Amino acid sequence: MQSSQAIMDLQNQTLFADLPEETIQRIAQSAILRHYSAGNALFDQEESGEALYLIVSGEIGIEHYGALGQERVINQMYAPCIVGEVAVLTHVPRTATARCLTAVRCYVIYRDIFKELSRKYPQILWNLASILAERLTQTNRDLTMRTFANAETWIAYTLHSMFEERHRKNVPKHNELPVTHADLARRSGNSRETITRTLKKLEEVGVVKTHPRMIKILNAEELEALANDLGDF
Amino acid sequence: MQSSQAIMDLQNQTLFADLPEETIQRIAQSAILRHYSAGNALFDQEESGEALYLIVSGEIGIEHYGALGQERVINQMYAPCIVGEVAVLTHVPRTATARCLTAVRCYVIYRDIFKELSRKYPQILWNLASILAERLTQTNRDLTMRTFANAETWIAYTLHSMFEERHRKNVPKHNELPVTHADLARRSGNSRETITRTLKKLEEVGVVKTHPRMIKILNAEELEALANDLGDF
Structure with a gap:
């Protein structure tokens, strides 16, 4: 037993x-x-x-x-x-x-x-x-995004995917993503500069707030909208 | 029965x-x-x-x-x-x-x-x-390549994957890939110009020969080597 x-x-x-x-x-x-x-x-x-x-x-x-x-x-x-x-x-x-x-x-x-x-x-x-x-x-969705999204959309998509998964699994503080700029750069194949510039944009419109070794999602709905914006694809 | x-x-x-x-x-x-x-x-x-x-x-x-x-x-x-x-x-x-x-x-x-x-x-x-x-x-391998490979490596990888699959399935004329430059551009998210430039390079080193609506693989071994070249990743 x-x-x-x-x-x-x-x-x-x-x-x-x-x-x-x-x-x-x-x-x-x-x-x-x-x-x-x-x-x-x-x-x-x-x-x-x-x-x-x-x-x-x-x-x-x-x-x-x-x-x-x-x-x-x-x-x-x-x-x-x-x-x-x-x-x-x-x-x-x-x-x-x-x-x-x-x-x-x-x-x-x-x-x-x-x-x-x-x-x-x-x-x-x-x-x-x-x-x-x-x-x-x-993974197919990731591949489509990776192929057709610009850096901004891709980063919004990645952050939103992480947020969603943490939310779904009831992770404590699910809106506080434990990632650094370097993590995002490694994960995306973008340069650190692109990551920093994009996160600054997202911060200016009140969607995220960056902290040392952590990115806090402030407006998940708006982040999702940005993540779905495949522009002219 | x-x-x-x-x-x-x-x-x-x-x-x-x-x-x-x-x-x-x-x-x-x-x-x-x-x-x-x-x-x-x-x-x-x-x-x-x-x-x-x-x-x-x-x-x-x-x-x-x-x-x-x-x-x-x-x-x-x-x-x-x-x-x-x-x-x-x-x-x-x-x-x-x-x-x-x-x-x-x-x-x-x-x-x-x-x-x-x-x-x-x-x-x-x-x-x-x-x-x-x-x-x-x-698909995970595709995603890694898509994220980290430059346009040249990615195109070599895509052509080699198509070649391999046709070879494995005994497709007649398996080395004659039925793709156009526009197909490759759509599939990769690269511009037509990048595709044309890269195919020209591959043609110059004798790896492929482009025809209307078809790309013929001349040297699969060399193509595979190019497909595996992830540079400084």
């Missing part, structure tokens, strides 16, 4: 949506609880991937490293969420590093166990496919 | 990999064979999505329309492949239009039928999740 904490933790995961509690109890017996400190990596880019991670508390940064080792933060993810599921399905090496931005509590499920669970409870596969389909839709 | 043609058609689909022939026979009874002419759409962006399409012969262009109606070709897909599976899983409206670039033969499976099949044969969901995971990996 698993602790009721484990069962509650796993019930909150989209991966296990629409499963009866007794099934979740069985799954809890196969999932390994782990704690990580801020700064540690769940896994590193280029490693072979043997497990997926169900994050039940904390924040994860997805980091991509270029050929010369330069880092780019692709994304921030907030509990509850799933990380590392692609490598379990496709046997490709990890395409990015997953690093804990805070203390993280998570459950690890290894590939063979996951295969067995998904054979027994196919609803898990339906849920996983749905999660992947949503991520694909989001 | 289904025709052996239908069974062969469906056996070639990754969605039905690792399924026994008798299962494919049952699936063939639920899939509706359709023929489309070049220029027709399987579905249009913003429609509600009720079905997925298994393409058994022909080519599909995935087109995205901007807020002001401007078109961008996101991708070309070659049989055998699956199109339109995201809307079946997530109930979101179609995020792009799928248009036949040639005559197309395909099987349509409606959402309710797909749900029933995937309940009976969970391997289908494993296969679908794997297809989505691969697409997500590819």
